[in-house]
Amino acid sequence: MIHEAPGAINGLRSATLSVVRIATWNVNSVVARLPRVVEWLGIVEPDVLCLQELKTAELPDELTDLGYEVAIHSTGRWNGVAILSRVGVTDERRGLLDEPGYQPEDAMLEATEPRAVGATCGGVRIWSVYVPNGRDPKHAHYEYKLRWLAALHATIAAELPTHSRLAVLGDFNIAPSDADVWNPRAFDGLTHVTEPERAALGALRDLGLHDVVPRAMKYDTPFTYWDYRAGMFHKNEGMRIDLVYASEPLAGAVRDAYVDRDARKGKLPSDHAPVVVDVDVS
């Protein structure tokens, strides 16, 4: 049993059927990660799992055979997001309202990238998102990132009036504060920490969403990403960029939230660890 038990919540879950376990995980190719994802689902047993960076158009049969309902938006080599749910999938929506493309003409051609999928699962409105990287603050991809975040904001603003329980989960590619990177000085001039990116997160919070900060399993840093290179995981040189942004009623019902850094260990891991949230939806 390599995965640390999530504490007293186990007893609560067995005693109270109304606790829903929602998780998010950038798997960096669901094909390459298939055995790890299947094993992890058996251990952690989330009711809803948001996936990012599928890097393939369809989920492998071994995953869909597990009995989860699926909402998916994925096309091939790059990006790709999905929601797996065993508490229902309704009102699936692929993409954002007025979602921009990387190149301006992409949106006109409806050639936008598969980076967002929404669905209602067990009475909770869920969005699985993979925010564009940005690459460099001077790169066109950075402007695309900010436009994309504005479309996310508009989409959530439109849904909140009819979905009191709502959460946006995924790889935001933004560290909300300097405490969310291993060394702020190492990020001078880089994406993920700039004021406009952080302001986009602030705008989501202004809608009433709350940053559900998970507890860490080790150290005091609930990082969710560690680069593969230079032993950064082993030195805990990571970042908290996989986020759970939950509406007030949902955030107030959170009973536990943790980073499953055990999933970053061992053979052929993703460079991201899952974030797991237990919510009382009674």
Add this chain to the structure above:
DNA sequence: ATGCCCGTCCGTGACGGA
């Protein structure tokens, strides 16, 4: 120990990741 890039693509280096 968790241990010092990885994944994709008709092909093998280029590109993306952050």
